[in-house]
Amino acid sequence: MSDVPVDAVRAVVRLSRLFERSLDGLSLAQYRVLAQIAAGDERASRIARRLALGKPAVSATVESLRQRGLLVRGGLDEDRRVTPLSLTPQGRSVLDAAERVMTEALGEVLAHTPDADAAGTVLLQLGDALEEILSERARWQDR
Template identity: 30%
Template sequence: MINDDTETFDEVGSDADVGEVLLALGGRLTRLQTEILAGLDQSLTIRQYRILSRVGSGHTSLTALCKLAHRNPSTMSESVDKMVTRGFLIRGTSDTSRRTMRLALTPLGVEARDAARRALEKFAAELTAGLPAEMRSPLLPALRRIYFDTQGHLDDR
């Protein structure tokens, strides 16, 4: 059920514009995702989940992960080190160059990634379950546009 009671908003008021509401919503969604991932049997951070997903989809070099996440190598290396220690990832050498590190998911990493994906898919379905179709139809293209337009802001950093 959608509650239009603006007194329940703690970041925005009734006079907030679309951008302000999106920023507040982004923060709230991040918090909920963080809590969901932390509550799994193999707890993960959002960053760890993204790394597992990206490695699982074929982005196996530290350079590729840095580019996708818009992070510097030392930050990404630290995250990867923690995941290797926890048994989610293993390091190997690339088939094409011994000097290039290649990451791979372990069975535990696959299990953690899949459990996180299922939990987040369930959460996403719950988010929109109460929205009637006539609200979804115009909302989806608008949100996709905003999502892809924000990529330019990431690329500039």
């Protein structure tokens, strides 16, 4: 598809806003960082690269999550770029609750489509495509 309809872009933005509103007390940026840590990324610099965010933005988000008791920095190393990050039990609970409420919100949207299964499959395919693009960019940056 060479010409993406602007309505498709607007739908993705509205979906993003729906998720954002459903996250009680957690921003999408904070959710994304928590999800990356839960997926195994332990270093802020790697999270920044995987999420295509600037390192200062990730560092600020990490610090706000640490202050809320949702994650901890491991080790005693003063260099925050190489200090491993991990979720606290409270962080895991907040992440699980956020994913539960966003899954419910998406389920409601999908239920209003002509073919919820097909729409869900397309979203999974988009996720795979995004993962591929981010991996390619990360490989390019590592050169």
